[in-house]
Amino acid sequence: MEGRARSARPRDGLGRPLPYGSPGVARQPEGVPRTPAQSLTEAQRLLDDGMPFHAHEVLEDAWKAAPEAERELWRGLAQLAVGLTHAARGNAVGGTALLDRGAAAIAPYADAAPYGIDVAGLMAWARELTGRLTGSGAVSAAESAPRLRTTGDTTENRPTGDEA
Numbered sequence: 001m002e003g004r005a006r007s008a009r010p011r012d013g014l015g016r017p018l019p020y021g022s023p024g025v026a027r028q029p030e031g032v033p034r035t036p037a038q039s040l041t042e043a044q045r046l047l048d049d050g051m052p053f054h055a056h057e058v059l060e061d062a063w064k065a066a067p068e069a070e071r072e073l074w075r076g077l078a079q080l081a082v083g084l085t086h087a088a089r090g091n092a093v094g095g096t097a098l099l100d101r102g103a104a105a106i107a108p109y110a111d112a113a114p115y116g117i118d119v120a121g122l123m124a125w126a127r128e129l130t131g132r133l134t135g136s137g138a139v140s141a142a143e144s145a146p147r148l149r150t151t152g153d154t155t156e157n158r159p160t161g162d163e164a
Contacts, residue, residue, distance in 0.1 A: 014088050014141065015053025025051065032061060036115045039074075040148050047081065050142030052088065056081035070114065076105025077117070080126060080146065088141035092133035099126040116149040 009017045010024025018024050034042065039062040046055035056078045063074035079102030087095035103126040106119050113119040125146040132139060 011053075013049075013051045013053070014085055016089065025054070030057070030061065032058075033065070034058070034062065036062065036066075040115060040117070043077070043081065044148050047084070047145035047148070048142065050088075050140070050145070052081045052084040052141050052145070056085065072105050073109045073114070073117070073119075076102045077122075077148070078102075079105060080122060083126070084129070084139075084141060084144060084146075087129060087133055087139045087144065090138035095133050096130045099130050102126060118147060118150045121150070122146055122148070 009020060010022050011017055013025050039058055043055040043058045043062075046052070046058065059074060059078035059081055063071055063078055066074045079098050081102075083095050083098030083100075083102055085095075086092075086098060089095075103123045106117075106122060109117070110119040110123070129139070129144060
């Protein structure tokens, strides 16, 4: 088994542990094979629902399964989701660090972003959100959620140009 063992402790929508026996939010199963489009769609749904921690888990699976040339893109997307998680938890320092790290990781893909990923828009979103993180409290995860893809793009948008 790869990675760290998961705690059986229930978690809230931002991934924070809850007391044993509390109702929690179901964790995303690990290692689910998804196409890049499925990963983006599921991560976007979770972001829109105010669950960036859970979106990060989906994006982390995509990162682990991605071809070498795309790994930094998926890692950066996962870091952006974790940055939003920290921001929504009120951790401005952690949120800023991860948003900056995620934006830097996706930046090299800006000129030829695969799968309709809106790299330029995500970088602008990360800059805007870090500008709002002043340590004065948490942001709303759902209201602050980014758009992962350019508006209206729901196709596979394979980098090879193959049609589905």
